[in-house]
Amino acid sequence: MSAPAVRRPEPKRPEPAAELSATERRAEKARGRIGVGLIVPGFVYLLLFFAAPVFVLLAMSLYAKPPGAETGVFVPAFEISNYAVALSQYWEPLVRSFLFAGIATVLALLIGYTMAYLVAVRLRQHKLLASILLVILIAPFFSSFVLRTQAWKQILADEGFVVEALRFVAILPEDGRLTATSIAVVAGLTYNFLPFMTLPIYASLERLDTRLLEAAGDLYASPMTAFRRVTLPLSMPGVFAGTLLTFIPASGDYINAAILGNNRDTSMIGQVIDSRFFQIVDYPMAAALSTVLMVVILILVMLYIRKFGTKELF
Amino acid sequence: MSTEATTTAATDQQDGGAVVPGASGGADLVIEHVSKRFAAFTAVDDLSLTIPSGSFFALLGPSGCGKSTTLRMVAGLEQPSEGRLRIGDEDVTDLPSHRRPVNTVFQSYALFPHMSVLDNVAFGLKQRKVRDAVARAKEALELVELGHLAGRRPAQLSGGQQQRVALARAVVNKPQVLLLDEPLGALDMKLRRQMQVELKQIQTELGLTFVHVTHDQEEAMTMADVVAVMNEGRIEQMGAPRELYELPRTAFVANFLGKSNLMHGTVVGREGDYLLVEAAGGVQRLRTDRAVAHDGAVVLGVRPEKMRIFTSGEETVPAGHNRLDGTIIDASFTGVSTEYLVDVPGVGTVGTFTQNMGQATGRAGDPAVMCWDPDFTFGLAGDDDVAAGAAERDA
Numbered sequence: 155m156s157a158p159a160v161r162r163p164e165p166k167r168p169e170p171a172a173e174l175s176a177t178e179r180r181a182e183k184a185r186g187r188i189g190v191g192l193i194v195p196g197f198v199y200l201l202l203f204f205a206a207p208v209f210v211l212l213a214m215s216l217y218a219k220p221p222g223a224e225t226g227v228f229v230p231a232f233e234i235s236n237y238a239v240a241l242s243q244y245w246e247p248l249v250r251s252f253l254f255a256g257i258a259t260v261l262a263l264l265i266g267y268t269m270a271y272l273v274a275v276r277l278r279q280h281k282l283l284a285s286i287l288l289v290i291l292i293a294p295f296f297s298s299f300v301l302r303t304q305a306w307k308q309i310l311a312d313e314g315f316v317v318e319a320l321r322f323v324a325i326l327p328e329d330g331r332l333t334a335t336s337i338a339v340v341a342g343l344t345y346n347f348l349p350f351m352t353l354p355i356y357a358s359l360e361r362l363d364t365r366l367l368e369a370a371g372d373l374y375a376s377p378m379t380a381f382r383r384v385t386l387p388l389s390m391p392g393v394f395a396g397t398l399l400t401f402i403p404a405s406g407d408y409i410n411a412a413i414l415g416n417n418r419d420t421s422m423i424g425q426v427i428d429s430r431f432f433q434i435v436d437y438p439m440a441a442a443l444s445t446v447l448m449v450v451i452l453i454l455v456m457l458y459i460r461k462f463g464t465k466e467l468f
Numbered sequence: 469m470s471t472e473a474t475t476t477a478a479t480d481q482q483d484g485g486a487v488v489p490g491a492s493g494g495a496d497l498v499i500e501h502v503s504k505r506f507a508a509f510t511a512v513d514d515l516s517l518t519i520p521s522g523s524f525f526a527l528l529g530p531s532g533c534g535k536s537t538t539l540r541m542v543a544g545l546e547q548p549s550e551g552r553l554r555i556g557d558e559d560v561t562d563l564p565s566h567r568r569p570v571n572t573v574f575q576s577y578a579l580f581p582h583m584s585v586l587d588n589v590a591f592g593l594k595q596r597k598v599r600d601a602v603a604r605a606k607e608a609l610e611l612v613e614l615g616h617l618a619g620r621r622p623a624q625l626s627g628g629q630q631q632r633v634a635l636a637r638a639v640v641n642k643p644q645v646l647l648l649d650e651p652l653g654a655l656d657m658k659l660r661r662q663m664q665v666e667l668k669q670i671q672t673e674l675g676l677t678f679v680h681v682t683h684d685q686e687e688a689m690t691m692a693d694v695v696a697v698m699n700e701g702r703i704e705q706m707g708a709p710r711e712l713y714e715l716p717r718t719a720f721v722a723n724f725l726g727k728s729n730l731m732h733g734t735v736v737g738r739e740g741d742y743l744l745v746e747a748a749g750g751v752q753r754l755r756t757d758r759a760v761a762h763d764g765a766v767v768l769g770v771r772p773e774k775m776r777i778f779t780s781g782e783e784t785v786p787a788g789h790n791r792l793d794g795t796i797i798d799a800s801f802t803g804v805s806t807e808y809l810v811d812v813p814g815v816g817t818v819g820t821f822t823q824n825m826g827q828a829t830g831r832a833g834d835p836a837v838m839c840w841d842p843d844f845t846f847g848l849a850g851d852d853d854v855a856a857g858a859a860e861r862d863a
């Protein structure tokens with residue numbers, strides 16, 4: 155492998171490359187070689203475990219089932235109609251997935267931002283209290299994802315105190331329930347992905363120089379305006395990372411829908427892919443749906459980055 | 469401008485809206501018995517000041533003496549533990565910072581990193597919904613010679629440039645009181661001098677009240693109408709620069725603001741307008757109206773440039789002059805002048821210098837006679853610490 159082809163990830167150097175001395179050039183070259191050496195393992199890993207599977211997935215999504223073949227037997231083909239079937243049959247869970255993921259992302263943003271702001275800005279002077287709160291926020295996520303979701307099922311169960319309380323204040327009708335509803339699924343998604351939202355926001359708020367807020371106040375901005383004009387823009391990198399880290403996995407999630415939802419009007423695309431793959435053994439359909447999911451997420455994320463991500467992030 | 473009208477308009481303000489009605493001209497700033505304690509530590513101790521409208525006031529003091537804390541209380545960023553603050557006729561003690569007709573040039577600049585230089589400068593104007601905010605911000609940037617960098621982010625500027633942006637961002641609002649917390653600290657000598665002139669000009673033109681915090685005694689003396697020397701949370705002395713320099717009332721001021729030669733003595737009598745003080749093995753004369761204490765133990769002081777030093781043994785001390793005899797420890801010839809350190813028995817080391825008029829210079833070990841007009845002597849309290857402030861000055 156030739157060293158000069160590798161670009162060093164360092165910021166631009168003030169002195170032009172032409173004026174480097176011989177020793178400097180040698181050092182540069184050595185550094186270039188080390189750079190290549192460091193990149194190789196990751197590159198091989200990605201090739202083996204990302205690029206190859208994606209290729210297999212794309213190929214599989216075009217396989218065809220030969221007439222009269224046994225279940226689970228498919229032959230290589232170029233069956234574009236798999237996609238037509240996938241979209242026409244499963245557009246509903248697909249749309250629902252993005253809807254649920256979207257709502258969960260917004261809710262997680264509201265909750266996560268508030269918590270991160272409280273810990274990172276408001277309680278900045280109280281280091282101990284802030285650390286304790288942070289631990290409390292994160293601690294539940296040391297237990298397993300499935301277990302936590304099961305726990306939510308218990309909490310939201312028909313005999314649980316939440317439902318009883320809601321019935322008591324007549325927010326829920328007498329026979330109303332929470333489990334097996336969209337509300338439960340969205341609540342589960344929101345809860346389970348909350349740390350992915352909170353932590354990046356916390357990280358950027360923690361770096362916020364509160365003297366800037368004093369300066370804003372000094373320049374006639376009310377605390378509310380100072381938040382809008384200074385705190386919020388400066389925490390945007392965290393918000394940006396948090397929403398992506400929440401939205402992407404949430405839209406492909408199937409555990410919440412499986413445990414907290416029903417099989418009729420709350421199913422998400424992950425669930426469908428899961429059942430196509432493991433129960434009905436319809437590999438091409440599962441692959442086609444996965445591809446669709448991937449492409450839609452890709453498009454949505456690109457639009458999102460276009461809209462909000464071009465601003466200088468720092 | 470009528471202060472009356474200003475304050476009324478300011479009180480009528482709704483949240484987040486304009487505070488200063490196109491202010492032109494400053495207002496009195498009155499600080500009444502203000503203290504600030506952080507836990508057990510007193511940063512500002514029962515401070516009382518009146519800074520008249522339109523004056524250039526310098527707060528001078530060593531690091532940690534409470535200068536920034538004082539400014540922060542005026543700006544509303546810190547709540548006084550005790551005391552009241554008034555601007556013009558209005559008591560602002562309980563007003564939040566965004567409602568005070570005050571702007572600050574922060575010691576740390578505190579520029580908004582996510583905004584361009586121009587947006588930084590226009591920030592205050594936009595908050596007050598001033599119509600031609602951007603145009604005015606551009607003008608202010610021109611004033612600090614940064615017009616060409618309006619589009620940059622603060623991180624892309626040098627320290628000195630950032631400091632000038634901070635200055636423009638505050639000045640552009642023409643507040644009744646402008647607080648400057650070491651606004652020129654990061655500038656090199658040339659730019660510093662230039663900005664000092666600029667600042668003084670802005671202040672005179674707009675008639676604003678400036679409160680300028682600095683470590684630099686020369687800066688304080690050249691720019692300010694009134695200088696207050698602060699030490700450990702208290703004002704040691706306040707007055708016009710010349711008055712402060714010529715007649716310090718504490719050893720701290722005598723040493724911190726320029727250099728002084730201080731010596732212990734005892735009042736032994738009076739003669740007309742003068743006190744007779746026995747010090748350094750002789751009787752020195754001190755004008756009664758220049759003395760803090762009039763009997764018992766006192767500290768005598770004289771500025772180095774007021775003294776003359778004779779090293780040849782031929783000159784005679786003019787009649788009525790105060791006199792010290794000693795031995796030269798060190799003589800350093802700097803071209804324009806020769807600086808002497810002289811050991812005087814009973815006093816310690818005395819510093820003085822002579823202008824280079826072609827006379828011979830004394831050498832270390834030579835005897836020397838120093839004398840000065842008694843009218844230049846100042847008298848301090850006998851229990852004052854003669855070393856106070858010297859270390860802080862040289863820090």
Ligand SMILES: Nc1ncnc2c1ncn2[C@@H]1O[C@H](COP(=O)(O)OP(=O)(O)OP(=O)(O)O)[C@@H](O)[C@H]1O
Binds near residue numbers: 511529537538
């Ligand atoms: N928030 C705070 N908590 C505790 N002590 C503080 C706080 N702010 C300031 N102090 C203390 O109060 C004293 C005065 O601080 P201040 O910032 O006013 O000093 P300063 O005169 O501006 O010094 P410098 O010239 O170094 O800027 C210092 O001893 C400082 O340690």
Ligand SMILES: [Mg+2]
Binds near residue numbers: 535536537575649
């Ligand atoms: Mg300070």
